[in-house]
Amino acid sequence: MRISLDAIAAGLGGFVIDGEAENDRSGWNVDGGGDVNGDGLTDIIVGTLDRDRSYVVFGKAEGDVVSLAEITAGRGGFALDYEDTFGARPIANAGDVNGDGLDDIVTSSRSFGSEGTQSGRSYVVFGKADGDLVSLAEIAAGRGGFAIDGEAANDLSGESLDGTGDVNGDGLDDLIIGALRQAPAGSFVMRLRGYVVFGKAEGSLVELADISAGIGGFVLDREMFRILGAVRTHGAGDVNGDGFADLCAFPAGLDPRQSRTDLAYVVFGKPDSGMVSLDDVGFGRGGFALEDDVRGSPRGAGDVNGDGLGDLVVSSSRFTGSIVGNVPIREDKINVVFGKADGQIVSLETVATGIGGFAIVNGWSSADGAGDFNADGFDDIVVYGTDDEDRPQAGVVFGKADGDPVSGDDVLQGRGGFAIDGETGDAAGRLSTASGAGDINGDGVNDIVIGAPYAGLNGPRSGRTYVVFGHSDA
Numbered sequence: 001m002r003i004s005l006d007a008i009a010a011g012l013g014g015f016v017i018d019g020e021a022e023n024d025r026s027g028w029n030v031d032g033g034g035d036v037n038g039d040g041l042t043d044i045i046v047g048t049l050d051r052d053r054s055y056v057v058f059g060k061a062e063g064d065v066v067s068l069a070e071i072t073a074g075r076g077g078f079a080l081d082y083e084d085t086f087g088a089r090p091i092a093n094a095g096d097v098n099g100d101g102l103d104d105i106v107t108s109s110r111s112f113g114s115e116g117t118q119s120g121r122s123y124v125v126f127g128k129a130d131g132d133l134v135s136l137a138e139i140a141a142g143r144g145g146f147a148i149d150g151e152a153a154n155d156l157s158g159e160s161l162d163g164t165g166d167v168n169g170d171g172l173d174d175l176i177i178g179a180l181r182q183a184p185a186g187s188f189v190m191r192l193r194g195y196v197v198f199g200k201a202e203g204s205l206v207e208l209a210d211i212s213a214g215i216g217g218f219v220l221d222r223e224m225f226r227i228l229g230a231v232r233t234h235g236a237g238d239v240n241g242d243g244f245a246d247l248c249a250f251p252a253g254l255d256p257r258q259s260r261t262d263l264a265y266v267v268f269g270k271p272d273s274g275m276v277s278l279d280d281v282g283f284g285r286g287g288f289a290l291e292d293d294v295r296g297s298p299r300g301a302g303d304v305n306g307d308g309l310g311d312l313v314v315s316s317s318r319f320t321g322s323i324v325g326n327v328p329i330r331e332d333k334i335n336v337v338f339g340k341a342d343g344q345i346v347s348l349e350t351v352a353t354g355i356g357g358f359a360i361v362n363g364w365s366s367a368d369g370a371g372d373f374n375a376d377g378f379d380d381i382v383v384y385g386t387d388d389e390d391r392p393q394a395g396v397v398f399g400k401a402d403g404d405p406v407s408g409d410d411v412l413q414g415r416g417g418f419a420i421d422g423e424t425g426d427a428a429g430r431l432s433t434a435s436g437a438g439d440i441n442g443d444g445v446n447d448i449v450i451g452a453p454y455a456g457l458n459g460p461r462s463g464r465t466y467v468v469f470g471h472s473d474a
Contacts, residue, residue, distance in 0.1 A: 001414055001418045001471070001473075002414065002418055002419050002420075002421065003418065003419075003420045003421070003468060004420075004421045005420060005421060005422055005450070005452075005466050006421075008466045008467070008468055009065075009464075009466070010063075011062070011063025011064060011065070012063065013063075013468065013469050013471075014063060014447070014466060014467045014468045014469045015060075015062070015063045015064060015065060015066060015467050016065055016066070016464055016465065016466055016467070017044065017046055017055075017057055017065075017066040017067075017068060017464065017465040017466075017467065018065060018066070018067050018068065018462065018463075018464055019048070019068055019456070019462030019463035019464065020051065020053075020067075020068040020069045020072060020462065021051070021462055022456065022460050022461060022462050023050050023460065023461050023462070024048045024049070024050055024051040024068075024461070024462050024463055025048055025049035025050050025051075025453035025454070025461050025462075025463045026046055026047075026048045026051070026055070026068055026451075026453065026462065026463030026464070026465065027046060027047075027048075027433070027450075027451030027452050027453045027455075027463040027464055027465040028047050028048055028049040028433070028451060028453045028463070029045070029046075029047030029048075029054075029089075029090060029091050029433055029451070030044070030045065030046055030047070030433050030434070030435055030449045030450070030451040030465050031044075031045045031091065031092050031093055031433075031435045031437070031449070032044065032045070032093055032435060032436060032437030032438040032440075032447075032449065033045040033056055033093045033103060033105060034093045034094075034095065034096075034103025034104075034127075034438065035059075035102065035103050035127075035438075036056055036058070036102060036103050036104070036105065036127040036128070037058055037102070037127065037128065037129040038101065038102050038127065038129055039058065039059070039129070040442060041058065041059030041060065041061075041439065041440060041441070041442050042059050042437060042438030042439050042440050042447070043056055043057060043058050043059050043077070043103075043440075044056070044057040044059070044437060044440065044449055044465070044467060045057075045091050045092065045093065045105060046068065046451075046465050047089060047090070047091045047107075048453075048463065049453060049463075050461075052081060052082045052084070053072070053079050053080065053081050053082065054079070054080045054082075054089065054091045054107055055068050055071045055072075055077060055078075055079050055080070056071075056077045056078050056079075056080070056105060057071055057076060057077040058076055058077045059439075059440040059441065059442070060076070060440070060441065061441040061442055061443070071131075072133065073131075074130070074131025074132060074133065075131060076131070077131060078128075078130070078131045078132060078133060078134060079133050079134070080105070080107065080123075080125060080133075080134045080136060081133060081134070081135050081136060082109050082136050083109055083112060083121070083136050083137050083140065084109045084112050089107055089108055089109060089110065089158075090107065090108055090110075090158065090159075090160055090161050091105065091106070091107040091108075092105070092106055092107075092161055092162045092163055093105065093106075093163050094106040094124055094163035094173065094175055095163040095164070095165055095166075095173030095174075095199075096127075096172070096173050096199075097124050097126070097163075097172060097173050097174070097175065097199040097200070098124075098126055098172070098199065098200065098201040098202075099171065099172050099199065099201055100126065100127070100201070102126065102127025102128065102129075103127050104124055104125060104126050104127050104145070104163075104173075105124070105125040105127075106122060106123065106124050106125075106161050106162070106163060106175055107122070107123050107125070107136075107158075107161070108120060108121065108122040108123065108157070108158025108159075108161055108177075109121050109122075109123075109136070109158065110156040110157070110158045110159050110180075117153040117154070118153065118154050118155075118156055119149065119150030119151065119152060119153055119154070119155050119156075119157060120149075120150035120155055120156045120157030120158045120159070120179065121140070121147055121148065121149050121150065121157070121158065122147065122148040122157065122158040122161055122175075122177050123136050123139045123140065123145060123146075123147050123148070124139070124145045124146050124147075124148070124175065125139055125144065125145045126144055126145045128144070139203075140205070141203075142202070142203030142204060142205070143203060144203070145203060146200070146202070146203045146204060146205060146206060147205050147206070148175075148177060148195075148197055148205075148206040148207075148208060149205060149206070149207050149208065150179065150208055151179070151193075151207075151208040151209045151211075151212060152209075154180075155179040155180060155208075156179060156180040157177055157178075157179040157180075157195070157208055158177055158178075158179075159178050159179055159180045159232070160177075160178035160231075160232040160233050160234070160297070161175065161176065161177050161178065161233065162175070162176055162233060162234045162235045163175060163235055164176050164196070164235035164236075164245050164246075164247055164269075165235055165237065165238070165245030165269075166199075166244070166245050166269075167196055167198070167244060167245050167246075167247065167269040167270070168198055168244070168269065168270065168271045168272075168273075169243065169244055169269070169271050170198065170199070170271075172198065172199025172200065172201075173199050173245075174196060174197060174198050174199050174217070174245070175196070175197045175199075176194055176195065176196050176197075176233040176234070176235065176247055176249075177194065177195045177197060177208070177233065178194050178195075178231045178232050178233040178249075179192075179193055179194070179195070179208070179231065192221070192222050192223075192231045192251040193212070193219055193220065193221055193222075193231060194219070194220040194231040194233045194247075194249050195208050195211045195212075195217060195218075195219055195220075196211070196217045196218050196219070196220070196247065197211060197216065197217045198216050198217045198273075200216070212275075214273040214274060214275070215273070216273075217273060218270075218272070218273040218274060218275060218276060219275045219276065220233075220247070220249050220265075220267060220275075220276045220278055221275055221276065221277055221278065222251050222277070222278040222279060223279075231249050231250070231251045232249070232250045232251075232252065232296070232297040233247065233248065233249050233250075233297065234247075234248045234297055234298065234299045234300065235247065235248070235299075235300050236248045236266055236298065236299075236300040236310055236312060237300040237301075237302065237303075237310025237311075237339075238269075238309065238310045238339075239266055239268070239300075239309060239310045239311075239312065239339040239340070240268055240309070240339065240340065240341040241308065241309050241339065241341060242268065242269070242341070244268065244269025244270060244271075245269050246266055246267060246268050246269050246287070246310065247266070247267040247269070248264065248265070248266055248267075248297055248298040248299060248300070248312065249264065249265045249267060249278060249297070250264040250265070250294065250296060250297035250298065251263075251265075251278065263282060263289050263290065263291050263294060264289065264290040264294045264297060264298050264314060265278050265281045265282065265287060265288075265289050265290070266281075266287045266288050266289075266290070266298065266312065267281055267286060267287040268286055268287045270286070281343075282345070283343075284342070284343025284344060284345070285343060286343075287343060288340075288342070288343045288344060288345055288346060289345045289346070290312075290314060290337065290345075290346045290348060291345055291346070291347055291348065292316065292347050292348040292349045293316040293317055293318040293348060293349075294314060294315075294316055294348065295314075295315040295316050295317040295332070296314065296315045296366070297314070298312045298313065298314035298337070299312065299313050299314070299367075299368055299369065300312060300369055301313045301336060301367075301368070301369035301379060301381060302369045302370075302371060302372075302379030302399075302436070303339075303378070303379050303399075304336055304338070304369075304378060304379050304380070304381065304399040304400070305338050305378065305399065305400065305401045306377060306378050306399070306401055307338070307339070307401070309338070309339025309340065309341075310339050311336060311337060311338050311339050311357070311379070312336070312337040312339075313334060313335065313336055313337075313367040313368065313369065313381055314334075314335050314337065314348070315332065315333070315334055315335070315365060315366055315367065316332075316333050316334075316335055316348045317331065317332050317333070317365075318331055318333075332364075332365040333348075333352065333359050333360065333361050334359065334360040334361075334363075334364065334365070334366070334367045334381070334383060335348045335351050335352065335357060335358075335359050335360075336351075336357045336358050336359070336360070336381065337351055337356060337357040338356050338357045340356065351403075352405065353403070354402070354403025354404060354405070355403060356403070357403060358400075358402070358403045358404060358405055358406060359405045359406070360381070360383060360397055360405070360406045360407075360408065361405055361406070361407055361408065362407045362408040362409050363383060363395070363407070363408020363409070363411060364383035364384055364385055364394070364395065364408060365385045366383070366384055366385035366434075367381050367382065367383045367384070367397075368381070368382050368433075368434060368435045368436060369381065369382070369435075369436045370382040370396055370435075370436040370446065370448050371436040371437075371438060371446030371447075371448075371470075372399070372445070372446050372470075373396050373398075373436075373445065373446055373447070373448060373470045373471070374396075374398060374445075374470065374471060374472065374473075375444070375445045375470065375472040376398070376399075378398065378399030378400060378401075379399045379436075380396050380397060380398050380399050380417070380436075381396065381397040381399070381417075382394060382395070382396055382434045382435065382436060382448050382450075383395045383396070383397055383408075383411075383434075384433070384434040384450065385434075394419075394420040394434050394450050395408070395411050395412075395417055395418060395419045395420055396411075396417050396418055396420070396448070397411060397416060397417040398416055398417050400416070420450065420468065422452075433450075433451045434448060434449065434450045434451065435448065435449055436448055437449045437467070439470075440467055440469070441469055443469070443470070445469070445470030445471065445472050446470045447467060447468060447469050447470050448467075448468045448470075449465055449466065449467050449468075450465065450466040450468065451463070451465050451466075452464045452465070452466065
């Protein structure tokens with residue numbers, strides 16, 4: 001099996017979502033939104049790079065093209081308008097934060113802050129069935145959701161964000177918010193922080209300073225020696241099988257020339273609001289660490305091997321020893337790490353040998369969970385982000401229980417997965433995101449969404465998002 005995005009654009013096996021205007025670069029962020037409007041179909045989140053707007057597109061079964069201009073007008077979904085005018089903004093499914101049975105959305109304006117402080121502001125938008133445009137200024141006022149304000153100047157809180165599921169076991173879904181921190185003048189020591197914000201039903205403002213104090217959530221904390229860095233955060237699913245949703249955190253410098261940690265962390269969910277030291281997690285207390293050439297934040301991948309525990313995907317990159325034109329050549333790899341209950345550190349080099357997971361090699365550089373795309377009982381992986389013009393833009397690697405490595409070359413031939421070929425002229429190899437999206441068309445099989453922000457039906461770089469329906473015969 002091989003899927004062509006040209007066919008998806010023609011409405012065969014999915015549909016496309018076209019950007020509103022030139023240079024919007026819609027599809028910069030894409031994700032499944034959960035069931036925001038309560039119609040039983042999973043909805044789609046589409047973010048942009050150069051427009052102060054994001055979109056929720058309601059799920060549907062047919063292959064007709066969706067125009068984001070129509071979504072702005074309230075037909076087939078709704079738009080979200082931001083308070084500020086600064087660049088790309090993360091946006092994600094938050095789960096059911098307020099317990100009303102509808103899935104919610106979390107997004108951020110990282111540069112927001114009174115008098116230019118850039119402390120950052122995140123927003124939880126409660127699910128709703130109508131198509132009325134959502135003003136995030138109204139959300140900040142407690143109407144239709146709530147805002148989450150950064151702790152200190154220049155934190156850019158909301159630099160990363162995600163829904164986590166129910167971390168503290170109170171029946172409401174929770175959030176994790178990452179922040180950027182800069183060392184004080186004259187110092188190279190700073191505290192990198194991620195914030196777990198517990199779900200709640202009312203619209204009062206949440207202050208991350210309160211979360212640091214253990215009120216309404218808890219902090220992930222690590223002291224590091226660098227000038228500029230951030231904690232990038234994602235939900236992990238229930239990795240250790242204790243009934244609490246778990247978290248992923250990756251503290252790293254933003255400048256690759258700075259010292260780096262090469263460690264990522266899986267933090268186990270818990271009912272209390274005590275601060276979590278990532279150094280403690282690295283020693284196996286309250287979670288475990290991942291080591292060896294970690295290149296980015298781990299993400300929850302669902303249950304890839306069918307053992308009932310949540311698994312992870314994480315990218316790694318190592319120097320091959322070769323230099324071409326003064327440029328060190330690195331080898332990218334995607335690692336699927338199986339869930340486990342103990343705190344022992346996980347070496348990605350060991351995972352590559354088939355112990356505790358498996359590696360995806362000779363292919364793509366980024367990945368996310370796809371859900372069960374082929375209905376075989378194992379959750380799958382969507383892979384993307386290659387810069388090799390001879391390769392397709394994305395692919396799906398099927399879940400499996402063994403630790404044998406998966407080769408991108410095999411996937412291209414339909415062994416262990418399949419390739420997704422890019423549409424002519426939509427900037428092959430430059431996709432920004434791809435993600436599992438849940439069941440958008442209601443056929444009982446999970447679907448995926450793929451962003452192509454450099455495509456452009458409505459002007460150069462207006463952007464396009466592809467919705468690829470799952471196949472039980474894949």
